Amino acid sequence: MHDKTTELIHHPYQAPAGFAAPQLGVYKASTVIFANTAELRSRDWKHKTGYTYGLHGTPTTFALEERLCALEGGLQCLLTCSGLAAVALVNMALLRAGDEVLIPSNAYGPSKALAEGELAAWGIGHQLYDPLQPADLAAKISAKTKLVWLEVPGSVSMEFPDLPALLRVCRAANTAQRSIVTALDNTWGAGLAFNAFDVLAEGGLGSAVVGADISIQALTKYPSGGGDVLMGSVVTRNEALHLRLKATHMRTGMGVGAKDVEAVLRSLPSMALRYAAHDAAGRALAQWLSTQPEVAQVLHPALPGAPGHAHWQQLCRSGQAAGLFSVVFQPRYSPAQVDAFCDALRLFKLGFSWGGPMSLVVPYDMPSMRGKAWPYAGVLVRFSLGLEAVADLQADLQAALAQMA
Ligand SMILES: *Cc1c(COP(=O)(O)O)cnc(C)c1O
Numbered sequence: 001m002h003d004k005t006t007e008l009i010h011h012p013y014q015a016p017a018g019f020a021a022p023q024l025g026v027y028k029a030s031t032v033i034f035a036n037t038a039e040l041r042s043r044d045w046k047h048k049t050g051y052t053y054g055l056h057g058t059p060t061t062f063a064l065e066e067r068l069c070a071l072e073g074g075l076q077c078l079l080t081c082s083g084l085a086a087v088a089l090v091n092m093a094l095l096r097a098g099d100e101v102l103i104p105s106n107a108y109g110p111s112k113a114l115a116e117g118e119l120a121a122w123g124i125g126h127q128l129y130d131p132l133q134p135a136d137l138a139a140k141i142s143a144k145t146k147l148v149w150l151e152v153p154g155s156v157s158m159e160f161p162d163l164p165a166l167l168r169v170c171r172a173a174n175t176a177q178r179s180i181v182t183a184l185d186n187t188w189g190a191g192l193a194f195n196a197f198d199v200l201a202e203g204g205l206g207s208a209v210v211g212a213d214i215s216i217q218a219l220t221k222y223p224s225g226g227g228d229v230l231m232g233s234v235v236t237r238n239e240a241l242h243l244r245l246k247a248t249h250m251r252t253g254m255g256v257g258a259k260d261v262e263a264v265l266r267s268l269p270s271m272a273l274r275y276a277a278h279d280a281a282g283r284a285l286a287q288w289l290s291t292q293p294e295v296a297q298v299l300h301p302a303l304p305g306a307p308g309h310a311h312w313q314q315l316c317r318s319g320q321a322a323g324l325f326s327v328v329f330q331p332r333y334s335p336a337q338v339d340a341f342c343d344a345l346r347l348f349k350l351g352f353s354w355g356g357p358m359s360l361v362v363p364y365d366m367p368s369m370r371g372k373a374w375p376y377a378g379v380l381v382r383f384s385l386g387l388e389a390v391a392d393l394q395a396d397l398q399a400a401l402a403q404m405a
Contacts, residue, residue, distance in 0.1 A: 023262075023265070023266060024059070024060065024063050024265060025059070025060075026060050026258050026259065026261075026262045027058040027059045027060045027258060028054075028058070028060075028258040028259075029051075029054040029058055030053070030054040030055075031053070031054070032051040032052060032053055032054065032058075045057075045250060046243060046246060048062050048065075054255065055250070055253060055254075055255045056250065058258065060258050060261050060262065060265075061079055061256060061258075061261055063265060064077075064079065064261050064264055064265050065077035065078070065079060065233075067265070067268055068191070068217075068219075068223075068233050068235060069235060071190075071191035071192075071223075071268070072186070072191040072195070072196060072197070072215050072217075072235045073191075073195045073196070073197045073198060073237075074196075074197060074215065074235035074236055074237050075236065075237045075238075075239070075242070076235070076236050076237075076239065076242035076246075077233055077234065077235045077236075078233065078234045078242075078245055078246060078249050078254075079219075079231060079232070079233055079254075079256045079261070080231070080232040080233070080234065080249070080254050080256070081230065081231065081232070081254055081255065081256055082218070082220065082230040082231065082232050083187060083216070083217065083218020083219070083220050083221070083230075083231075083232040084108075084110050084111070084114070084218075084232070085232050085254060086216040086217070086218070086232030086233060086234050087108075087110075087111045087114060087149075087185065087216060087232075088114055088118075089232075089234055089245060089248060089249055089252070089254060090147070090183050090214055090216060090234060090245065091114065091115075091119060091124075091147070092248050092252065093244050093245045093247070093248035093249075094146055094147050094181055094244065094245075095119065095122075095124045095146055095147055096124070096146075097122060097123030097124060098123060098124075098125075098144065099124055099125070099144055099145075099146040099147075100124070100125040100126060100127065100142065100144040100145050100146065101115060101119065101124065101125070101126045101145070101146065101147045101148070101149065102126070102127055102128075102129050102137065102140055102141065102145060102147070102148045102149065103115055103126055103127070103128055103129070103149045104128070104129060104130075104131035104149060104150065104151050104154065104161070105128040105129065105130055105131065105370065105373070106131060106151070106153075106154025106155055106156075106157050106159060106370070107128075107149060107151050107154070107155060107185070108151065108155040108185060108187075109155065109369065111149065111185070112128070125144065127140050130373075131150070131151070131154065131159070131161040131166065132159055132161055132162075132307070132308065134162060134165040134166055134168075134169050137166055137169050137170075138169045138172075138173070141169070141170070141173045141180065143178065145173070145178075145180055146178070146180065146181065147180070147181050147182075147183060148166075148170050148180055148181070148182050148183070149183050149184075149185065150163060150166055150167070150182060150183065150184045150185070150212060151184070151185040151188075152184065152185075152186070152188060152189060152194075152315070153188060153301050153308060153312070156326060156364050156366070156369070156380070156382050157299060157307075157326065157366065157370070157374075157380070158299040158300060158301055158306065158307070158324070158325060158326050159299075159301075159307040159308045160301040160306070160307065160308025160309065160311045160312040160315075161308060161311060162308075162311045162314075163184075163199050163311070163315055164199050164210060164314075164315070167182060167199060167210045167211070167212065168210065170182050171210060181213045181214065181241065182212045182213050182214070183212065183213065183214040183215075183216060184196050184212035184214065184215050184216070185216055185217075186212075186215040186216065186217050187216075187217050187218040187221050188322045188324065189316075189322070190217065190221070190222040190223065190271065190275060190322065191215075191217070192222075192271070192272055192275050192318070192320055193275075193315075193316045193318060193320040193321060193322065194315045194316050194317070194318065195211070196211055196212045196215035196235075197211035197212065197215065197237050198211050199211050199212070199315065211237075213236065213237075213238060213241060214234060214235070214236050214241070214245075215234075215235045215236075216232060216233065216234050216235075217232065217233045217235075218231075218232055219231040219232055219233055219264055220232070220353060220355065221353065221354055221355030222271055222274065222275055222278075222322070222355040223264050223267060223268060223271055223355075224263060224264050224267055224355065224356075225267040225270065225271060225274055225355060225356060225357070226263065226267065226356055226357070227353065227355070227356025227357065227358060228263070228356070229260045229263050229264060230260070231256055231260055231261075231264060234249075274387065275320065275322070275323075276320070277323075277387055278322065278323025278324075278355075278385050278386070278387070279302075279320055279321050279322065279323050280323075280390075281323055281385040281386075281387075281388075281390045281393065282300065282321065282322070282323035282324060282325055282383075282385045283300065283302055283303070283321070284390050284394075285325075285383070285385065285390065285393060285394060285397065286298050286300040286303055286325045286327075286383075287303065288394055288397075289327050289397065290303065292401060293330075294329055294330055294333065294401050294404060295327050295328070295329060295330070296328045296329060296330045296331065296376065296377075296378045297327070297328040297376060297378075298325060298326075298327050298328075299325060299326040299327070299328065299380075300321070300325035300326075301321060302316075302319075302321040303325075322354075323354075323384065323385035323386075324354055324382070324383070324384050324385070325382075325383055326364075326380050326381065326382045326383070327380070327381050327383065328376045328378045328379070328380050329341075329378040329379050329380075329381070330378055331377035331378045333378065333379060333404065334379075335363070335365075335379050337404055338363050338379040338381060339363060340403070340404065341381070341400045341401065341403070341404050342361050342362075342363050342381060342400075344399065344400035344403050345361055345396055345397070345400045346396055346399075347359055347388055347392060347393055347396040348360060348361040348383065348393070348396060348397075349361070350362065353384075354384030355384070356386060357386045357387045357388075358386040358388075359383070359384065359385050359386035359388055359393055360383070360384045360386070361381060361382070361383050361384075362381070362382050363379060363380070363381045363382075364380050364381070364382060366380045
């Protein structure tokens with residue numbers, strides 16, 4: 001007979017197999033137990049054939065990876081501790097000193113900061129290209145270019161690029177010596193608005209199906225849907241590329257917590273319904289704001305007249321868009337007056353990120369973010385629609401606009 005504590009640690013009871021319920025069980029582990037030394041010695045962290053260590057996968061993380069592959073139309077997926085970490089993983093896996101990465105000038109700000117900080121310090125160059133000018137991307141590709149980032153639409157400014165044209169530029173620049181990897185930040189589309197791996201090229205260089213090599217997402221946004229989880233994903237269709245990414249994932253120790261994975265697994269089945277609701281609210285309020293005298297321009301890719309609207313129509317054949325848009329106020333309103341508008345909102349809360357139940361608002365200083373190329377004189381405010389009733393949100397906006405006068 002063992003001591004009680006020993007007995008508790010090594011208790012022999014095994015619950016019957018075959019438990020079935022709507023949600024999967026949650027497996028938590030750093031240590032994974034091997035049956036014998038032969039199994040320990042032949043362990044394989046590269047494939048989903050078994051388990052080696054908590055960092056390399058559990059039934060819980062494998063389940064989320066497979067569901068995200070199904071969502072995005074990919075074959076392999078890696079989970080990271082945030083959306084930004086997914087961007088960092090791709091950069092670290094594919095870039096070496098002397099290489100160059102091309103990033104859209106309207107990319108998610110922290111992705112650019114990563115290039116300016118760590119990548120530059122590691123001897124990796126970067127250039128920003130104008131995503132609305134495929135010719136600008138073509139001109140900036142050089143023998144050093146190993147990776148091209150794509151983002152749809154631009155962060156905060158919401159311009160919608162011609163994604164097939166940008167992908168064709170990258171493909172046309174491939175040589176026998178060097179194949180450029182294309183990585184799409186697909187957080188806005190969430191795997192719902194369009195398929196990152198099957199972007200139909202309309203005419204042009206063969207009307208074959210082209211797609212990005214890598215699709216990353218901030219699962220923090222719509223897949224989580226709660227505003228309470230940070231996670232990212234890196235989905236690929238190419239096994240060799242996946243294994244390069246996986247090696248870096250392993251060596252840098254990028255793990256995710258089982259409870260966070262559980263939260264995302266629980267939220268995924270409702271994502272399409274939530275996405276449609278966020279979209280409907282975003283479009284209704286963007287439309288309404290475009291009729292208000294305080295507003296100079298509404299930047300929502302699904303609204304006619306918005307920058308890149310035709311490219312949205314071409315890419316998002318589902319007719320879907322995220323519940324996210326920006327508004328440029330008339331130049332007569334000072335930054336302080338626009339701040340007062342944001343402070344007067346009661347339901348829209350001031351905060352970064354998006355995709356959760358609560359509507360959010362952030363005023364941005366675009367000239368300092370985008371420099372001289374920024375075309376509007378008024379102050380920009382970005383709205384992210386939650387799941388509150390549209391009539392309540394409209395009344396909130398109306399009251400805040402009224403106090404600007
Ligand atoms: C939020 C976001 C990220 C980063 O996600 P985090 O999980 O917050 O690090 C990356 N790209 C885009 C487009 C985002 O909106």
